[in-house]
Amino acid sequence: MSRHKPKKNTQTKKVCAAGDVRIIGGQFKRRIVSFIDAEGLRPTPDRLRETLFNWLLADIHGAYVLDSCAGSGVLGFEALSRGAAHCTFIEMNRAQSAMLQQSAEQLRLNTDNHQIITGTAEQVLTQESFTPHTFDIVFIDPPYAQDLWQPILMALITQSLIDTETLIYLEADKDLESQLQQLADTFNENLTSQPQATLKNIDFECLKQTKVGQVVAGLYRLSSS
Numbered sequence: 001m002s003r004h005k006p007k008k009n010t011q012t013k014k015v016c017a018a019g020d021v022r023i024i025g026g027q028f029k030r031r032i033v034s035f036i037d038a039e040g041l042r043p044t045p046d047r048l049r050e051t052l053f054n055w056l057l058a059d060i061h062g063a064y065v066l067d068s069c070a071g072s073g074v075l076g077f078e079a080l081s082r083g084a085a086h087c088t089f090i091e092m093n094r095a096q097s098a099m100l101q102q103s104a105e106q107l108r109l110n111t112d113n114h115q116i117i118t119g120t121a122e123q124v125l126t127q128e129s130f131t132p133h134t135f136d137i138v139f140i141d142p143p144y145a146q147d148l149w150q151p152i153l154m155a156l157i158t159q160s161l162i163d164t165e166t167l168i169y170l171e172a173d174k175d176l177e178s179q180l181q182q183l184a185d186t187f188n189e190n191l192t193s194q195p196q197a198t199l200k201n202i203d204f205e206c207l208k209q210t211k212v213g214q215v216v217a218g219l220y221r222l223s224s225s
Contacts, residue, residue, distance in 0.1 A: 021074045024050060026081030033103040035072035036096050043072040044141060044171065048212045052169060053082060055208045055219050056137065059167055060084055063136035066161075068121040068152050073100045075139045075169075080113060084137070087114050090121045122148065125155040134163050141171040150183050157187060157222070160198045167207070168220045176218050180204045199224040 020034040021043040035043065044052070052075075053060065061083035067076030070089040080087050091097040097118040104114055117124055121142075124130055138156060142148035149170055156162045170176055184202050191200060202224050209218040 021072050022046070023074065023078050023081050025053060025078065026083065028077065028081035028107055031081075031107060033072055033074055033077050033107075034099055036093070036099055043074050045212065045215075048171075048210070048215065048217055049074070049078060051210055052217065052219070053078060056082075056167065059137065064133065066090070066135045066138045066156075068125075068138060068140050068156075069142040069148065070100060070116075071096065071141070073103055075141065076114070077103065077107065079137065079139075080107075080109065085113065088135075089114065089116045090124050091116070091118060092120045094118055120148075122151040122155050125152070125159055125161060130159075133161070135161055135166055137167045137169070138162060139169045141169070144173040147172075150179060153183060154187065157199060157202065162222065163199070164222050164224055166222065168222070169217070170220060171215060171217045173214050174216065176209075176216055177206070180220070201225045
């Protein structure tokens, strides 16, 4: 599938911030993005974010990025700051989605290099209205208690929005390896019910992994045979 630029939602609603986080590298280094007080919304810590973008150093420039549970949007904004070509932000909280739009305007982002969508990622990604293209880098960092990364990852695979070249960043408060294996097994056992999926007999390759406190984070890539 072609990597083209989806249309951007230009609606803006002024909201008040409860906190902010600083972009740590690239064009927007030291610029602030804000977030509201919402359950489960916790920006990725600076130390972990620095590790992540060190992992992505050779791949970020020109990449098409998905920030699937955007929250503050700092992962997506950091990616754009460091040279990504486009970022799609998905955020289920309407007030925080409006805050993302404010942050984008404050950073003076080009209107053609980002898209902000309000909704849950696992639903947005399967809608016919969602512009299909293959992402180069995907951030999946949902509220830990909601355990959403498995359905989000399954939606990306079944809708052919990622391929064997896509870099997948996962962040959770529990072991990832066993759950990834379970997800792969479930997908492979149900291939006949997923005719739109282009990947067959999948597995996950762990490229990088770290742990900061109770947070487990890893960079993965799909394999398919």
